Amino acid sequence: MVNIARHNLFADKGRLFISVGGVAFAVLLISILVGLYQGWSRAVTLYVHSAGADVWVRQYGTADMFHSTSFMPASTADRIRQLPGVKQATPFLGRTANLTVGTKQVMAYLVGYDSNDGLGGPVRMSSGSAAVRPGEVIVDRSLASSNDVKLGQTVQVLGKPLKVVGISDGGNMMIYSFAFIAREDAEDLLRLKGVANFYLLKVESPPQRNDVIQSVNLQVAGADALSVEDFAEVNRGFIDGTFLPIIMVLIFIGFGVGVAVIGLTIYAATMEKSREFGVLKAMGATNGMLYRVVLQQALVAAVLGYVLGALLTIAVAATAGRASPMFVISLTPAAMAGISAVAILMSLAASFVPVNRLVRIDPAIVFRS
Amino acid sequence: MKSDAPLELRKVTKVFGGGNNAVTAVKDVDLLVKRGELLLIMGPSGSGKTTLLTMAGCLLRPTSGTVLIDGMDTTRMSDRELSKLRQRSIGFVFQSFNLLSALTAQQNVEVSLNLAGRNGLACQEESARSLDNLGLAARRHFRPEKLSGGEKQRVSIARALVKDPDIVLADEPTANLDSRRGREIVEVLKAIAGGRGKAVIVVSHDHRIRELADRVMWLEDGRLEEMKVHRDPVCGMEIDPARASRSLTHNGVTYYFCAEGCQRLFAEDPNRFLKAG
Structure with a gap:
């Protein structure tokens, strides 16, 4: 069977290029946005997952690590340690603070950390030491590379000079990154002596985790225990609440661009070939047959555009990631499958107007010279 | 069993518009076209020739009267039924050829079979044979833009004939051709009528066709009558x-x-x- 759609599409390579390019651009835009959203979501929750705790305990009534400030006295930890199934309860001290690198102020999320505890430390080390002592600091690779911070260099943290002894990785939170200082320094610099923002719990055995959570919530006043997964989800809300609405608007714009480009090119092609469609109608083609021609044209443009867009996304993500560590893109196969579905949806939406135009083509047009 | 007269028009009238603006393009036309007959319809511009041909091709419904194809009343058929009827029973040849520009000559012919529900290698071979019979063996894989006017019209004829329709309707088939190629095309149409038993109706201003036509009719002011001297x-x-x-x-x-x-x-x-x- 002669594939009229394919022949029509490839006969005009300029138009095909515009059509495929438009879809590719839309796919690139959508993929980058989805990738950034996923990358940021992952980055935000990566620390929570990697901190080594089975249970996170926050002050009752507070939210995540970024939006609200949780304070609990040291006595809370004493109560928690007495509960059955609790193996370890480590105080977590952390909040955002400015680091001074040379003359530049850089915001970071400072974490007071005791490497002997094994809880709450960096996700992984890029270089240097993970053991941070008083007077020392570990900064994230994103902060180090964008501010040209090297091992051994001194940075000011809340007015105190600290020596950079390690560069960590996986602590990039987009607007700021994690920096780790000794717990003693944190108590002093963050004015958190005798209190903790969170407690990180290890349980005796994994099956006891839910019992420990329940015990903390029932028996420790003012404490709210969450599994690591639930606490990560709470923190993901930071991204959803802050960036998701913006990202959704941009994705919608990207979708609109894709629909407009395919729609306009397919509509122009349909208008240009309206006489030929009239000929086909005169020869006995039903409207359904002609719809399939237009839909197939749009679908082929969408698939080609998707493939090109996906390749461009890979290239852009790699290049931008190298240029700026803040550019964290993570695209899962499920997300890519979803974007391909969006591309197909674009082609269907874009065919709506040309298909409607086809219905109105009078086959008698063929007799007009 | 197929009718001896594949096309019959009974009291066919077509009025465009309404009220004071109503224009009667075709009025009370009776016409019977037999197999093997090449009928030429002539008339001045605006006389209703194209409207008549459009109704005969089931592309336009008459305001009143009946169009019978192989004895079947088409005026009561649905659009889908009319499409099916055109797929198998009516072949069109147009003044401006109307070939699909993105397809080769052979593909243009093959599409006609595809629309009639036929596909595959046999279909390709039949399309090629149809072009060969019209002397286009060497031009099969060329797109319309690479063909001369005469070649395009022959492709158009091959496309009309490949599905073996009972009726061939040709609208000014020689209008865009020089005298020699125009005559060739008319001879092909004559051979189709006589040799293959088709009912061929040609609408034309071209007086050269008169001598090859079996019958010449004159349409003026919407009325059709035998051509008088x-x-x-x-x-x-x-x-x-x-x-x-x-x-x-x-x-x-x-x-x-x-x-x-x-x-x-x-x-x-x-x-x-x-x-x-």
């Missing part, structure tokens, strides 16, 4: 209305003239010439 009422010269440079209507009858002088003399005193006639 017209004579200049002043000098008596035989006039082809399609080519007449002068005409004048008197008492509802149109008279044709060989030149302006005859027309002027007639206009001064028509009764003088009509009495003499």
Whole structure:
């Protein structure tokens, strides 16, 4: 069977290029946005997952690590340690603070950390030491590379000079990154002596985790225990609440661009070939047959555009990631499958107007010279 | 069993618009076209020729009257049924060829079979054979833009014929061709009618077709009648209305003239010439 759609599409390579390019651009835009959203979501929750705790305990009534400030006295930890199934309860001290690198102020999320505890430390080390002592600091690779911070260099943290002894990785939170200082320094610099923002719990055995959570919530006043997964989800809300609405608007714009480009090119092609469609109608083609021609044209443009867009996304993500560590893109196969579905949806939406135009083509047009 | 007269029009009228703006393009036309017959319909511009052909091709419904294809009343058929009917029973040949520009000559022919529900290698071979029969074996894989006007029209004829329709409708098939190629095309259409038993209806201004047509009809002001010999009422010269440079209507009858002088003399005193006639 002669594939009229394919022949029509490839006969005009300029138009095909515009059509495929438009879809590719839309796919690139959508993929980058989805990738950034996923990358940021992952980055935000990566620390929570990697901190080594089975249970996170926050002050009752507070939210995540970024939006609200949780304070609990040291006595809370004493109560928690007495509960059955609790193996370890480590105080977590952390909040955002400015680091001074040379003359530049850089915001970071400072974490007071005791490497002997094994809880709450960096996700992984890029270089240097993970053991941070008083007077020392570990900064994230994103902060180090964008501010040209090297091992051994001194940075000011809340007015105190600290020596950079390690560069960590996986602590990039987009607007700021994690920096780790000794717990003693944190108590002093963050004015958190005798209190903790969170407690990180290890349980005796994994099956006891839910019992420990329940015990903390029932028996420790003012404490709210969450599994690591639930606490990560709470923190993901930071991204959803802050960036998701913006990202959704941009994705919608990207979708609109894709629909407009395919729609306009397919509509122009349909208008240009309206006489030929009239000929086909005169020869006995039903409207359904002609719809399939237009839909197939749009679908082929969408698939080609998707493939090109996906390749461009890979290239852009790699290049931008190298240029700026803040550019964290993570695209899962499920997300890519979803974007391909969006591309197909674009082609269907874009065919709506040309298909409607086809219905109105009078086959008698063929007799007009 | 197939009818001897694949196409029949009974009292067909087509009116466009309504009220004071109503225009009657075709009025009470009766027409019967038999197998093996090449019928030529001539008439001045705007006489309703194309409207008549469009209704005969089931592309336009008449305001009143009946169009019968192989004895079936098409005026009661749905659009889908009419599409099916056109797929198998009617082949079109157009003045401006109307080939699909993105397809090769062979693909243009093959599409006609595809629409009739036929696909595959046999279909490709049949399309190729159809073009070969019209002397286009070497041009099968060329797109329309690479073909001459005559070649395009032959592809158009191959496309119309490949599905073996009972009726072939040709609208000014020689209009865009030079004299030699125009004659070739008409001879092909004549052979199709006589040799393959098709009912071929040609609408044309081209007087060269007259000598090859089995029957010539004249359509004017929406009325169809057998072509009569017209004579200049002043000098008596035989006039082809399609080519007449002068005409004048008197008492509802149109008279044709060989030149302006005859027309002027007639206009001064028509009764003088009509009495003499």
